[in-house]
Amino acid sequence: MHRDHDLRIDVLGSLRAARHGADVRLGPPQRRTVLAVLLCGVRQVIATDRLVDCVWGEHAGSASVGSLHVHLSHLRRTLGSDSIVRHVHGYALAIRQDQLDADEFDHLAALGHAALRRNQFRRGRQHLAAALALWRGHAYEEFDGAPWARGEIARLDAERLGALVSRIDADLAIGERDVVGELESLVVEHPLHESFCARLMVALYRAGRQADALAQYRAHADHLVESSGLAPTPALRDLQLRILRHDERLTIPPRQADDKETTSDDEQDLADPNHHRKEER
Structure with a gap:
């Protein structure tokens, strides 16, 4: 099946689409919602009844299915005739990984995590920085709060934080000191996110700011007690003790592997942005 190679859809921020490098108008809110629901289940068949429920909810009526077909027809004309495939009980969005920014983010983040391992x-930092640069705001920004989008938004937000933590780990590993700010x-x-607190403590200590690193620990511990009644984890308490003892391992970044090292089979697979979808062809 021929597909438009010049189509691009972005959801890591407000929903937008482009063809041949030019932005396209996606139409009124209901039509944008139809597309967003299909994107949340990209390459999966979304039942017609579910599409109607997500778009019209309790206001759905006898004319809703007909209106849905009109919106889908307009979207096909806007995005390309092969972009939306009709199935017996519903519809599926048929786009490649490199046509959707969320898929590209997942791919680049996976490459970065593989390199760090x-x-x-x-190399890992380069991939992770490129992945994070794709974000323009909150995922599915205009649909925040919609029940049907909640799961995908939460998944993407968690992946974004994971990529950010890993990129900062790479910064610290190569001795980058501009991460304090x-x-x-x-x-x-993210005051309850212990990973950021721990990395800030290490970055401050490496910048010669031991007192500030210990003050950060106390501030985090106080906030935990006030907000949830919990105490810092043993790992964070251990980091505090290592800073107090001037543990020399905190000042020496881990040994770096040669970036020219031959990539593993897993990384070679990841280098193909469509490696896990080749069976579609």
């Missing part, structure tokens, strides 16, 4: 910190902002934004 091999101690290829510079970023980590300070992240700790304010």
Whole structure:
């Protein structure tokens, strides 16, 4: 089946689409919702009844299915005739991984994580930074709060935080010291996220700011007690003790593997952005 190679859809922010490098109008809110529901289940068949329920909810009526078909017809004209495939009981969005920014993010993040597992910190950082640069705001921004979007938004937000933590790990591993300001902002934004607190403590200590690193631990511990009645984890308490003792391992980044090292079979598979969808062809 021929598909439009110049189609691009972005959901890591407000929903938008482009063909041949030019933005296209996706139409009124209901039509945008139809597309967003299909994107949340990309390459899966979404039942007609579910589409109607997601778009019209309790306001669905006898004319809703007909309206849905009209919206789908307009979307096909806008995105390409092969972009939406009709099945017996529903519809599926038929796009490649490199045509959707969320898929591209997943692919680049997976490459970055794979590189870090091999101690290829510079290569991993490059992939993870490229993945994070795709974000323009909150995923499915205009549909925040919609029950049908909640699961995919939560998944993408969790993957974004994971990629950010790993990118910061790569920064620390290669001796990058300009991460303190970023980590300070992240700790304010995610006050209960212990991973950011721990990494800020390490970054401050490596910058010669032991007192600030210990103060960060106390601030995090106080906030935990006040907000949830919990105490820092044993791992964070151990990090505090290592900082107090001037553990030399905190000042020496882990040994870096040569970035020219031959990639593993897994990484070679990941290098193909459609490796796990070849069976579609």
